[in-house]
Amino acid sequence: MRTIANRIQLFKIGVYGLLFLLLLCLFQTQVIRTGHYRRISEHNRIRLIRMMAPRGEITDRNGKPFATSRPSYNVAVVPEDFDPKDLPVLSKLLDLSPSEIRKQLSSVRSKSLTPVLLKKDIGKELAIQIEEKSPLLSGIFIDVQGVRYYPAYEISAHVIGYIGKISDAEYRSFDRDAYAINSDIGRTGIEKSFDSLLRGEDGGKQIEVNARGEQLNVLSEKLPVPGADVQLSLDIELQSRIAPILGEKNGVVLMMDLKTGEMLAMLSNPSFDPNVFVESGRDRDRIKLMKSTRKPLVNRSIVSAYPPGSVFKLVTALAGLETGKITPHTTFHCPGYFRLSARSRRFKCWESSGHGDVNLFNALERSCNVFFYNVGRLVGEKELSRYSHALGLGEPVPLEIPASDGFIPSAEWKERKPGEHWYEGETVTFAIGQGYVQTTPLQILRLISVMATDGKILKPTLIKQTEAPAGEPETVPVKKSALKAIRQGMLKVIESKYGTGQLARVDFMRLAAKTGTAQAPPRLAHAWFAGFFPYEEPRIALVVFVEHGGSGGLVAASLAKKIVTVWHELYSSTEKFVKPALPPVALEGMR
């Protein structure tokens, strides 16, 4: 037991030793150095000045700004220095009533040396006027501060997002060293995802001031670290030419570089002006945006999911070819409708007079429903679902800003609910992209990338890639021959005289695409156009989507033509594109 007694002694010595040390340190602080601390505390005059780090810019792929900072001129006044005889002049200059100004002045009576903000963001002209008159207006000065500015306005506003002041609850739960009570924080889009990068690090200094609030000396100082710039892959020039093509329609245009996965265009209509969220005095516009029934704040290209309609036939075709249920030359007869059994209801083809005997090529070309009803029935719901997921549908899309997963149904999903059954009729509607299937336009873009790049499922990115992507992108394990057959079908959609996407045909290049007209009763159908170009050496994947726009072949395809033309105008100066002469025979040969 001797050891234990020793241990207790040791413990005791440790405790008393440390308490004694504590006393010594207290003696040092409170008795020896007290003069120093008392002087600081009596003058009480340590002020904290936060030095805001300038927020980084967001630019497009060519360095044109999406989001930048502009100076905002604010009129401030030091109440103690203010002479009431200037009131009428000031009131006229600022368009504020004298009583309003008086009210603001008296709001901080106790600390009359603290400047009071009279009016925010008054415009440069007025600021200069006031500066000129400042010798006459005592106590008035112009305080210049940086305000976020979005010079591209509606262009890709959903992607860029906007910033806002942090809320009280956020302030309490965030790291106080990074966020001050008035800090800006990215609310949506890139501004939110890259907030920590864009915001930099605020600096600050502790200064000692005299009784008049004037700075005596700096006790410690940390300079702000400016936020980093973010360069996006989007092209402002291209997009601002596309935007008028889309006009007033609710819809989406997506363009992706097939080499890098970079998004060149991501437009969602209707859009909004992000400046509304950062400029003061625009509360009414903000409320209007939030209440609008057209939902301009929703990014339709990645957040909203829609039935893909006939565009989904690409998936059905691939599943059919891969499972060996069909070959490119398997033929089905289309009388204009399809029946599961002699007594079942008729599933209609859009062409009520029927397409006759069709194989894969002309089924894609003409978007024959009956052909794909047959394929879907042969392949089955399970395989359709499996291939959809493999092609990224119903799956999360890796992107810098949050995108939704869409939805791919399955019998297992439906039968989880007691009493529910999966019917074969649902399999055949699934096969033409109707029923429960929901995809985002971005997922359709990825689907196109698989077709165009021989199976690579690209990771879309909004950030300009400075170097070649590390490693090969993920590939979907499918036969190249199957993809080639589908591509040939997609070429016919545009180039053949029976093709549903003929309106998108251009004379400088060959496009390959699939149109879709997704039923959305009781309103008009959704119009889809999803394709890539040039056919020979795919560079760009394109999705045009018009919400309740009507026919994909009419509405979306004609928009697509204009969009491809705009792209060509912009990029043909650096490159030449040649459309190979294609004998009609070659097209007919695929019959």
Add this chain to the structure above:
Amino acid sequence: MIKSFKDIHWPVLFLTVGISLSSIFFIYSATFRGTDHFIVKQLMWIGISLAAMWLVVSFGYRTFLNTSYLLYGISILLLAGVLIFGHERLGAQRWFQIGSFVLQPSELSKISTILALAHFLISRDRWIGQKRSLFIAGGMVALPFILILKQPDLGSAMVFIAITISILLIWGIRLRYLVIIFSLALISAPFLWHGLKPYQQKRLTVFLNPSVDPLGSGYTAIQSKIAVGSGGLIGKGWLRGTQTQLDFVPEHHTDFIFCVVGEEFGFLGSLLLIFLYGALIGYAIQIMDRTTDRGAQLLAAGVSAMLFFQIFINIGMTIGIAPITGITLPLLSYGGSSLLATFIAIGFLISIYKERSIF
């Protein structure tokens, strides 16, 4: 009833109640400009805590030692619960809100871990299989330790380390193992560093150099030091501390209550307070020394270590010799859970004294 007053260690009881009642003055000074009824609440908590202490003494510490695993299990569940359902305040999830009161389970888990550790270690032979015992004991501490670090509450987690080392020391750990544990802790420090939240890392760097972050944690470090230092020998007088009154020191009724003592009552006030704390811990060590029950001895070791470590770190952080972590000053800081835990812990001491065998 009469029996329960027999053999009470009156000095310990007086010290405890005396220090905690004096807290009313300090908390009043720190908060009287606000609107919240901190004093009323604190008085209520002192009452509740005294009742809890009386319960501990009347049941006797053995009851608690024997049910320690159950108590330990409950406190672990509470800790896990607070991470899932807890109330977020000041950026950390440490509290349960019940009505207008908030409960901080980490305070109570200190007590239950001390009990469980003491109970476990007396069941093990000291010399045979010590390594195995140490591993199990380590695991028992690691569980609440990690849960508390996750909240994140670095300060409370550090208290667990102090408690464990003291209990192991009194239990009779081989000194070379203690050295090994210390060196392991040193080696793992860099890894732990990366597990910390950025603001915790900053607080630790600020401790070494307060001027790296003049706006955030460095500000607190500097201002609290000014508060204590400007108190001088006799202080500025009650309710006259400008630093604390003018809100230069944040959290001055909870973690930084010592700033009020130091600023308004000066070095003499601090000296008196430390003397009282020293006496309390001295009695605790005496009780530990005189009991013949090994379990009681380890329990008293844990309690003394807990009290001492919190006092030392809390006062140390106000004058810049310890990093700023959320550790309360026992018996003085505003807060029910902390008060309750301290009273229960001291209740064990009184109970051990009361039930010592008399030769």
